Amino acid sequence: MIIDLINFTPIQSFLGGALIGFAAFLLMLTKGRIMGASGILGGLITKDFKTDWLWRVFFIIGCLIGPVILITAFNYEIAYKPVASGIIFYIAAFLVGFGSAMGSGCTSGHGICGLSLLSKRSLISVITFVTAGVITVFIIKLLGGI
Amino acid sequence: MRLIFASISGLIFGFGLALSGMLNPSKVQGFLDIFGVWDPSLAFVMGGGIMVNAIGYYFVLKRDKPLFAEKFTLPTTTNIDKNLLIGSTIFGIGWGLAGLCPGPVISNVLLQPQDAVIFLIIMVFGLSVGRRISNQSIHSE
Numbered sequence: 001m002i003i004d005l006i007n008f009t010p011i012q013s014f015l016g017g018a019l020i021g022f023a024a025f026l027l028m029l030t031k032g033r034i035m036g037a038s039g040i041l042g043g044l045i046t047k048d049f050k051t052d053w054l055w056r057v058f059f060i061i062g063c064l065i066g067p068v069i070l071i072t073a074f075n076y077e078i079a080y081k082p083v084a085s086g087i088i089f090y091i092a093a094f095l096v097g098f099g100s101a102m103g104s105g106c107t108s109g110h111g112i113c114g115l116s117l118l119s120k121r122s123l124i125s126v127i128t129f130v131t132a133g134v135i136t137v138f139i140i141k142l143l144g145g146i
Numbered sequence: 147m148r149l150i151f152a153s154i155s156g157l158i159f160g161f162g163l164a165l166s167g168m169l170n171p172s173k174v175q176g177f178l179d180i181f182g183v184w185d186p187s188l189a190f191v192m193g194g195g196i197m198v199n200a201i202g203y204y205f206v207l208k209r210d211k212p213l214f215a216e217k218f219t220l221p222t223t224t225n226i227d228k229n230l231l232i233g234s235t236i237f238g239i240g241w242g243l244a245g246l247c248p249g250p251v252i253s254n255v256l257l258q259p260q261d262a263v264i265f266l267i268i269m270v271f272g273l274s275v276g277r278r279i280s281n282q283s284i285h286s287e
Contacts, residue, residue, distance in 0.1 A: 016161075020162035035155065063156040093269045098236055101277045102229050111196075
């Protein structure tokens with residue numbers, strides 16, 4: 001195993017993670033809800049959303065503005081380098097949505113919230129999606145990229 | 147009040163995602179590339195997040211109810227079913243292919259609209275199809 005020391009950012013990643021955890025805690029304390037991005041988005045496209053959609057929109061607006069504050073107030077440069085394009089990118093988008101709906105959660109819902117609740121389902125989900133992701137990336141690299 | 151806190155929670159979430167490196171697809175793929183040149187950073191995101199949230203949840207869930215809602219809405223399903231395994235596998239494949247998952251996609255909308263907007267639209271379409279199919283299979287079991 002070779003560690004990528006050039007891109008390794010343990011301090012920023014840990015602090016960012018701690019903030020993500022705090023956000024999840026805050027949403028549970030005030031609204032009593034799990035902070036799962038796919039669940040919060042998914043709740044906006046169900047038929048029985050009448051009474052339960054406004055907080056989701058407010059949460060999403062916050063998500064949009066958060067990174068802008070990091071850039072403007074802290075003069076921080078957020079790196080962005082895409083790894084897929086064209087048809088693969090679109091297929092990936094569908095799989096991410098479809099899979100997180102079918103598996104009842106994504107990185108935030110199962111990863112940050114479910115594991116904090118010591119949920120067995122979330123543990124199995126995280127192990128499964130990380131393994132699937134690792135195998136996918138392994139195959140991509142084997143094929144020399146996409 | 148609960149709406150203000152929902153947006154503050156979203157704001158901190160988006161800020162944390164950006165700081166942690168989760169908005170960068172190549173960093174996410176670097177984390178999943180354990181057989182190549184591995185960037186373990188995202189394990190620190192997970193570690194930091196769970197550490198804070200597990201302690202937070204521990205105290206919050208001792209309360210009778212949330213500050214601004216009638217009750218806590220927690221998942222009730224406990225069994226490991228086919229949908230969980232298949233869904234998580236499909237999600238993991240998409241995550242590996244594009245290096246993006248739902249939270250970071252939302253938080254990238256203003257920063258990288260050329261990628262994030264179309265990804266978000268297709269992802270939401272995937273969410274609705276996934277919901278429909280998994281509901282059907284629950285009813286048929």
